[in-house]
Amino acid sequence: MDLDRESIWISYRPISLEAFQPSLVDQFSHHRLATPVSPWECLKIGCGTPPILTRHGWLVVYHGVSEIGQPSNGVHRLCYAAGVMVLSKEQPQVIRYRSATPVLSPTLPQERDGIVANVVFPTGIDRRDDIGSPDRFDVYYGMADNRIGVARLDLPDLLPQGGAV
Numbered sequence: 192m193d194l195d196r197e198s199i200w201i202s203y204r205p206i207s208l209e210a211f212q213p214s215l216v217d218q219f220s221h222h223r224l225a226t227p228v229s230p231w232e233c234l235k236i237g238c239g240t241p242p243i244l245t246r247h248g249w250l251v252v253y254h255g256v257s258e259i260g261q262p263s264n265g266v267h268r269l270c271y272a273a274g275v276m277v278l279s280k281e282q283p284q285v286i287r288y289r290s291a292t293p294v295l296s297p298t299l300p301q302e303r304d305g306i307v308a309n310v311v312f313p314t315g316i317d318r319r320d321d322i323g324s325p326d327r328f329d330v331y332y333g334m335a336d337n338r339i340g341v342a343r344l345d346l347p348d349l350l351p352q353g354g355a356v
Contacts, residue, residue, distance in 0.1 A: 197235030198226040199253060201284050222284045224276075225253075231272050231293045233257050239273060239313035240330060247350055248287050249278040252313040252330050255293065259309060271310040272296040273332065277350060288350040295332065295342050305335025312336075316344075 203220040227236050232255025239253040252275050259268040272293035279285040297309045315331035326346040334340045 196226050197237060199224045199236055199238065224278075224284060225286060225289065227255065228289075229255070229274075229291050231255050231257050231270075231296070232274065234269070236274075240316040242278065242283070243316050243318060243328070244280065245277070245326075245346055247277050247346070248280045249283050250316070250328070250346070251276045251278065252294070252316060252344070254312050269309065270297060271312050273311055273313045273330075275344075294344070295330070297335070299334070299340075301338050301340070302334045305337030307336040310335045311340070 201222050201224045225236060227233050234256040236253055236255045240251060242249040242251050244250075252273055254271050254273055257270050257272070259270050273295040274290040274293050275288075276286055276290075277288040279287055295311050295313070297303050297311050302311050303309055310333060312333040313330055314333060317329045317331070318325060319327040319329060328344040328346065330342045330344050332340050332342060
């Protein structure tokens with residue numbers, strides 16, 4: 192495995208009481224799903240919300256990290272933003288769409304100032320079937336490691352063209 196790039200992996204394993212036996216470790220299957228490709232995620236990408244099934248496939252809101260300006264006194268200023276991926280329903284290791292730009296960036300004062308500055312970190316997602324809006328999702332995210340925010344994501348009728356894959 193190439194561990195030089197912090198990437199998102201998809202792994203499969205059997206789930207049963209027997210699966211926890213050390214002798215079954217070789218039954219795991221690991222695939223690199225995505226590596227950093229866009230400037231907003233150039234340092235690393237990583238997990239975010241659990242995948243949620245939509246009509247386009249599995250929707251994942253993930254985080255990407257970039258550097259803000261030049262290091263000052265040896266300290267790197269980082270920015271955590273969020274993007275989206277849509278994975279194939281039948282083959283989740285296949286990316287159907289990936290946002291080339293972040294869908295959520297730290298712009299509010301509560302996202303820019305806190306325990307860790309310039310952070311939006313997606314952690315949860317909720318389809319809003321309860322209000323009759325199956326194409327609306329509330330995305331819960333950490334704000335500068337100090338607060339929890341919620342952002343609204345509306346699923347488009349068609350996947351946008353030109354996403355980074």
